[in-house]
Amino acid sequence: MHAADLVAAWEEGRGRTPGRRGLSLLGLLGVDAARRPGLSVGQRDALLLDLRGQLFGPAVVAVTSCPGCGERVELGFDVDDVRVPPPGDPTETFELRHDGYTVRARPPTAGDLVALETARSAPEGRAALLGRCVLSARCGDADVTPAELPDGVHAELAARMAEVDPQADTRLALSCPTCGRAWAATFDIVSFLWQELDDWTRGLVQDVHGLAWAYGWSEADILAMSPARRSLYLDLVRR
Numbered sequence: 372m373h374a375a376d377l378v379a380a381w382e383e384g385r386g387r388t389p390g391r392r393g394l395s396l397l398g399l400l401g402v403d404a405a406r407r408p409g410l411s412v413g414q415r416d417a418l419l420l421d422l423r424g425q426l427f428g429p430a431v432v433a434v435t436s437c438p439g440c441g442e443r444v445e446l447g448f449d450v451d452d453v454r455v456p457p458p459g460d461p462t463e464t465f466e467l468r469h470d471g472y473t474v475r476a477r478p479p480t481a482g483d484l485v486a487l488e489t490a491r492s493a494p495e496g497r498a499a500l501l502g503r504c505v506l507s508a509r510c511g512d513a514d515v516t517p518a519e520l521p522d523g524v525h526a527e528l529a530a531r532m533a534e535v536d537p538q539a540d541t542r543l544a545l546s547c548p549t550c551g552r553a554w555a556a557t558f559d560i561v562s563f564l565w566q567e568l569d570d571w572t573r574g575l576v577q578d579v580h581g582l583a584w585a586y587g588w589s590e591a592d593i594l595a596m597s598p599a600r601r602s603l604y605l606d607l608v609r610r
C-alpha cells in the first residue's frame with residue numbers, strides 16, 4: 372500500500388466520528404464507497420482485521436487495566452485469533468418469535484452506526500437502532516412498533532443479532548496476572564486501527580520533514596520512496 376494513500380485516509384478520517392472512520396478506512400481496501408454502509412458491522416470489522424494485517428502485520432499487542440485491581444495488563448494475539456465467521460449471510464433478515472411476538476429484523480450495518488452517532492443519549496440511540504433494524508413486529512394479529520416490544524423481546528433480539536453477526540462484538544478473554552480476576556473485554560478494531568494509523572502518520576510526517584529539510588525534496592517524492600530508502604537517507608541526515 373502506498374504511503375500517500377495512507378496519509379490521504381488519515382486526512383479523510385481526521386475529525387470524524389468512529390462510524391465514519393470505519394467507513395473511510397475500508398476505502399484503503401478498495402471497497403466501493405456505495406457498498407460500505409450496507410455491510411454488517413461484523414463484515415466491516417472482518418475487513419478491517421484484513422486491513423490491519425496488511426498495514427501493520429498480524430500480531431497485536433494492546434494494553435488495558437484490570438477492573439479488579441487496576442493493574443496494567445498487556446495482551447498479545449494475532450488478528451486471525453479474533454476472527455469469528457458468521458453462520459450465514461449477516462445482512463439477511465431473520466424472524467424472531469418470543470412471548471407471542473413475531474419480529475422480522477436484521478443486524479445493524481456499518482451505515483446504521485453512522486446514523487446512530489447523532490443520538491443524544493443511550494436510550495435515544497437504542498430506540499433509533501431498533502427503528503432501523505426492526506422491519507416489522509406483531510403481537511398476535513396486531514402490528515406493534517419497535518418501542519412497544521417488551522424488554523424480553525429486546526433482549527432476545529440483541530442475542531439473535533449477536534448470533535448471526537458475531538464479529539460485530541469481538542470479545543477477548545482476559546485474566547489479571549496480579550489478582551487472578553478473569554473478564555471479557557471488547558476489541559474495537561476501528562479505534563485500535565485508527566490510533567495506529569494516527570501514530571504511524573505522525574511518525575511519517577516527521578521523517579518527511581527531516582528529509583525535506585535536509586534535501587529540499589517534495590513531500591510527494593519522499594512519500595513515493597520505499598520505507599527502506601527513506602530510512603537510509605534519514606540515517607545519513609542524522610549522522
Ligand SMILES: [Zn+2]
Binds near residue numbers: 438440547550
Ligand atoms: Zn487484577
